[in-house]
Amino acid sequence: MEEDELEIEIADDASVEFINLVDPNGxxxxxxxxxxxxxxxxxxxxxxxxxxxTGDYELVALNGDEQIDxxxxxxxxxxxITDVLWAAENPDMEWDTDLPHxxxxxxxxxENTGTIPSLxxxxxxxxxxxxxxxxxxxxxxxxxxxxPPGETTVYSAGSVYATNDAVHSLDCNVxxxxxxxxxxxxxxxxxxxYTQQITYDGDQSCELSIEDSxxxxxxxxxxx
Numbered sequence: 001m002e003e004d005e006l007e008i009e010i011a012d013d014a015s016v017e018f019i020n021l022v023d024p025n026g027x028x029x030x031x032x033x034x035x036x037x038x039x040x041x042x043x044x045x046x047x048x049x050x051x052x053x054t055g056d057y058e059l060v061a062l063n064g065d066e067q068i069d070x071x072x073x074x075x076x077x078x079x080x081i082t083d084v085l086w087a088a089e090n091p092d093m094e095w096d097t098d099l100p101h102x103x104x105x106x107x108x109x110x111e112n113t114g115t116i117p118s119l120x121x122x123x124x125x126x127x128x129x130x131x132x133x134x135x136x137x138x139x140x141x142x143x144x145x146x147x148p149p150g151e152t153t154v155y156s157a158g159s160v161y162a163t164n165d166a167v168h169s170l171d172c173n174v175x176x177x178x179x180x181x182x183x184x185x186x187x188x189x190x191x192x193x194y195t196q197q198i199t200y201d202g203d204q205s206c207e208l209s210i211e212d213s214x215x216x217x218x219x220x221x222x223x224x
Contacts, residue, residue: 001116001149004046006073008032010039010061014069018062024055045075046117052188054114077118079147079186081194081215083109086161089210095155104130104159110184110192112147120145120154122185127178129198129208130162133170147186154184163206175200177211192216 001007010016016034021043023029032041045052054076061068087095088103095102106125112118125131126138141157163170178200183193197211 001045002042004044004117005042006045006075006116007042008040008059010034012039014039014061015063016061016068017064020060020062022058022060023053024057025053029057046119046188054116054189075116077112077114077116077147077149077186077189079110079112079114079118079184079189080192081108081182081184082111082151084182084194084196084213085109086208086210088161093153101159101162104162106156106160106182108154108156108182108184108194109151110147110154111151112149112189114149114189116188117149118147118186118188120147120184120186123154123156124183124185125156125160126181126183128160128180128182129170129200129206130159132175132178133162133165133168161208163208170200170206172200172202172206 008019019032019034019041021029030043032043034041057073057075059071059073085093085107087105093107095105108123110120120143122140122142124138124140128139131137131139139158143154143157145152145154176199177197179195180198181193181195183191185191192215194213194215196213199209199211201207
């Protein structure tokens, strides 16, 4: 993979006119034609508007109607959230400290263990302090963040850990240790989620502390 494209190289002495890319369902995903002197071509994988099916793809080299060779490419994106970090407890990270409430923000560490990139489109925070503050079940922030194979840190687009605003304040007396689950909505692969247990304490002002966390993949999430 090079950025969003699958790069293909053939042997210098091979006589290849076409290369077909066949998806895991046996359907032709795309075809590239090579001129007589060409030994390299590529297939666009993530830039197309149709859904991308992950799995084992077959590359078929053809000279006219004659099949010259085949190869298999495993194209998978499997993302998992490995950590959720609160700015107030991690002030040395790359927060925008010019924002008035930057210490209420969160960072989500997402690891893609697959072979191709995915794309993060949304972080949904169910049971987050900011959602409880607004008397909602969840709060969503929208993103467009590429998730290449490896580890990526995504900074939240809002005050996830906010316990008060200009109008309201959380009543921490009625809350104890409550779950907060963040789900990453991704374009390729299943949607990962991560649950963090937050303890609410304090009378006049709400005091938060993070207890423990766990991650999971949501079956059927994303575009598979």
